[in-house]
Amino acid sequence: MFLAQTQDTDFKKLFPYFGILIAYAVIFEGILGGIYSYCRRFFRVKSSFELDKLLYRHINTLGIQTLENPHIANLIQRSQQWLYDTLEVFMESVNLVTQVVRSVISGGVIVMFAPTIVPIFLIFKFITFIPERYFNRLSFNWYVDNSEERRKRSWIVGYLSDPRQLQEINIVGAFKYLSQKIIDFYQWYHRGILHIVTKREIVRSLLNILGDIVILVGYSFVFMALMVKRITVGIATFQMSAIDNFSGAVGNLLGSIGVFNDLSPKMTDLIELMQLKPAVPDGTVVLPRLQKPPSIDFKNISFRYPNSDINIFENLDLSIQNGEKIAIVGENGAGKTTLIKLIARLYSIQHGEILINGTNLSGLKIDDWYKNIGILFQDFNGYVSLTARENILLGKPMQPTSEERIIEAAKQADAHEFISRFKHGYDEILSERFKNGTRPSTGQWQKIAIARMFYRDAPLLIFDEPTASIDAVSEYKIFNRIYEFFKNKTVIIVSHRFSTVRNADRIIVLSHGKIIEQGTHNALIKRGGTYANAFTLQAEGYQAEK
Known part of the structure; x- marks a missing residue:
């Protein structure tokens, strides 16, 4: 600018300045910009995995009783959606600092030629910030208030995306009904969002018009100074640019503050989740790997599920001797599976105590107790993305893998023969939805799950309806092997088929929570x-x- 205002036409003198501009462009805009972009992407990639890991590990510590709470379930779903917003806190912090510097520098320039403009801009920008904050809060509350309904619809979306669920859905003609439930809810839900958005945009448009007027007021100071020739055209251009920069910087600064304001309730959800403690606290008593099968004593226990007023058990007493083979039978709702869940300490009892070898179960370190038990629930896990071998070795995943024991466990569960017929044998992925995978039948899945229990070979084994989907011949073989293979273990079997429990040392008949x-x-x-x-x-x- 200085050379342009002089009469010197020796453009060679401009070369150093061109060099500085090129160096700035290369170093700051090119190299440093590339480094910043790389670091930002690297941080996002690495952080996303670490955040996922942090969340699922913490959720695992909360226990079933906590996770079944509807409020906690809604909180977890929202937190999973908010999780990656934590990355924006870091990114927006950098932007906030940048806008503060821009605002200070450009504001300082304006103060030198029109000091009254600065407070006018600041007051106006603050006024525009208030409705933005209000509408952000409305949107967030609308989202949170409908958490449970959205969670219900997400389950329905899962039904309509799962081939196994779609079998029955299509046969009974339920697809349109379920789909319509999703459509009806989201049409209503989106109407609520659009109502908020419409009001926001109307207010924003009016404030933008006022903002333009405020900028024109700032320009008028420059034009008046130019007209009386107090400043040159170049200086007028510079001052107008300073006004634009100040307006933009303050707007972006308040925008960043708005982002933090928007993130604040989301981070509150995440903090609440991360500060949650399990409803069933861990014990402190160390329990080593038991060399002998445990005895279990229920002493005058009473239990009802959380959020229920109905007692499943009242003053129940039951003793199971070490090494005893117990069968529990009874009608649906008698309390059979609940009894197993209490042994697994998935829930806290309201009264009485459960003793393991004379020690209160609630006082044991939960991980120590779990190392000594194996439970096959009715709704057993089938790990469809894993191989047949992995589905069995998960019975003892942290121990060195024994191929011989895996095959022996499969044979005991009557699973070795059909696994061997798979194209890739024990390396077969157990779902047709993966390349070269195979989908086992329901009965085959149950045999694989039973094999997992044989492989686990814990001092206490519990089978809840272990052969409900298995043919009678295989069922007869498996039960005989259970009684024989685990003869030096404490075994509890829940079954509706009385023919499978007749060889138990003792059969317990439950009815309405009573023996x-x-x-x-x-x-x-x-x-x-x-x-x-x-x-x-x-x-x-x-x-x-x-």
């Missing part, structure tokens, strides 16, 4: 009570089928 009968198969048959009647009915059913 109404117990004894050996022969003793209960002679008694002629509930067990005998149910056994006879099942036997007659088998005879009729034949």
Whole structure:
């Protein structure tokens, strides 16, 4: 600018300045900009995985009783969506500092020629910030207030995307019904969002018009100075640029503050989740790997599920001796699976105590207890993205893998034969939705899950309806192997098929959370009570089928 205003036309003198501009462009805009861009992407990639890991590890510590709470379930879903917004905190912090520097420098320039403009701009920008904050809060509250309904719809979306769920959905013609539930909700939900957006944009448009007027007021100071020739055209251009920079910088600064304001309630959700403690606190008593099977004593226990007023058990007493093979039978809702969940310490009991070898279960370190038990639930896990081998070795995932023991466990569960027929044998992925994968039948899945329990070989083994989907011949073989293979273990079996429990050391009959009968198969048959009647009915059913 200085050379342009002089009469010197020796453009060679401009070369150093051109050199400085080129160096600036290369170093700051090119190299440093590239480094910044790389660091930003690197930070995002690395942080996304670390944030995922941090979240799922913490969720795992909370326990089933905590995770089944509807409020916690909504909180987790929102936190999973907010998680990556934490990256914006870092990015926006850099932007905030940049805008502060821009605002200070450009504001300082304006103060030198029109000091009254600065407070006018600041007041106006603050006025525009208030409605933005208001509408951000409205949007957030609308989102949070509908968390549960959105979570319900996300489950339905899962149903409509899962081939196994779609089988029944399409056959019964439920697709349109379920799809319409999603459509109806989101049409209503989006109307609420658009209502907020419409109001926001109307207010924003009016404030933008006022903002333009404020800038024109700033320009008028420059034009008046130019008209009376207090400044040159070049200086006028510079001052107008300073006004634009100040307006933009202050607007961006308040925008960054708005982003932080928007992120604040999201971070509050994340902080609340990360500060949650398990509803079932961990114990402090160390339990080593048991060399002998444990005894279990229920002492006058009473239990009801969280958020329920109905007791499943009231003053229940039950003793299971070490090495005893116990079968638990009873009608649906009698409390059989609940009893198993209490042994697994998934829930806290309201009254009484459960003793493991005389030590209160609630006082044991939970991980130590889990190292000594194996449980096959009715809704057992099938790890479809893993191989058949991995699905079995997950019975003892942290121990050195023994191929011999994996095959032996599969044989005991009557699974080795069909696994061997897979194209890739034990290396077969267990889902047709993966390349070269195979989908086992329901009965085959159950055999693989049972094999996992054979491989685990824990001092205490619990089987909840372990053969519900298995053919009668395989069921007979598997139960005989369970009784034989685990003869030096404490074993608890829950089953509706009385033919599978007749060889148990003791059969316990539950009804409405109470033990109404117990004894050996022969003793209960002679008694002629509930067990005998149910056994006879099942036997007659088998005879009729034949």
